[in-house]
Amino acid sequence: MTDADLALANRLADAAGEAIRPLFRGDWDEERKADRSYVTEADRAAEAAMRAIIEAERPDDGIIGEEYGTRNENAGRQWVLDPIDGTTSFIAGRAIFGTLVAITEGGWPVLGVIDQPIARERWVGRIGEGTTFNGRPARVRSCRDMSEAVLATTSPHQFAGGDVDAFMAVAQSVAERKIVYGGDCYNYGLLASGHVDIVMESGLKLHDYAALVPVVEGAGGTMSDWQGNPIDADTASNEGGRVLALGDPARLDDVLEAMG
Structure with missing residues (x-):
């Protein structure tokens, strides 16, 4: 995994945010999927925006997305996308949902982005390096009991x-x-x-x-x-x-x- 992968993951989150923000607390279509979960126009627009970038710039990589399924399923490297994790919160106008972008290699997660596009809060982690929150180091706390x-x-x-x-x-x-x-x-x-x-x-x-x-x-x-x-x-x-x-x-x- 390279710095270019990290830069691309951030661009994907940016693209998803651009698709989501105009629709937040606005007018959009929604429906229920076969598993009875909800999906909105914003979910689909955000994933479509991310997939278009990957398909243009990393055509050999795989994609696993919540809304549009799997592409290149046998690829060793997979981009795993959840355009709005927390669709119910999005529907309710609560800014505690997020866009998830990950890379897995051989089935193991090696890079992850959690992006809250309304508050513009972003956590980025990759294997072997420290996590950042809006570009600054993030650290868990100790819990004695x-x-x-x-x-x-x-x-x-x-x-x-x-x-x-x-x-x-x-x-x-x-x-x-x-x-x-x-x-x-x-x-x-x-x-x-x-x-x-x-x-x-x-x-x-x-x-x-x-x-x-x-x-x-x-x-x-x-x-x-x-x-x-x-x-x-x-x-x-x-x-x-x-x-x-x-x-x-x-x-x-x-x-x-x-x-x-």
Whole structure:
């Protein structure tokens, strides 16, 4: 992965932002997809803008996008795109959604961008280098005990079956009244900047989490599945998209123990 890759990832996020901002809290079309999730005109316009750049400048690379599927699926390098992670927040006029841009090589996330186009906040991480927030170093914070932790998740309604019990067990271990709901990818950026300690989710797809891994780990945190294993392209299928992000890696055993 080169500096040119990083520059291109930033340009992709810029292009998505240009497509999204004019539509935020404005007039746009929406519909429900086969999985019952919502998609808007802004989601599609942002992904189309990013894909056009990749196809013109990196025709041999693969693309995995939430809205327009996979291109060059056998390529060793894949650009993984989620134009609006948090479409419900976008629909509600809440600026806590984000555009996700990632590169995976051999199935492993090696570069990630979380971009909030309304607030113009951007986290960038790549393997082997520190994460930045708007160009300045970002760093997680230490968490001495679970009772001091801030826990975040997008929605408890997204947990299925026994996953609800696992989340509630962790929730009972953290600081009272320090549980944050909503935020999607934005929570992981906040974790990378030292404001949140734990993010716990399940049912995520590759486009939901690929960009998050380099951002969190480059800031000194850790991401794993609910068994404590590293995150890769197969986590969505093999582990049900169960993702755990920690600002302080020392708390991993505590969280896994709380989950039972």
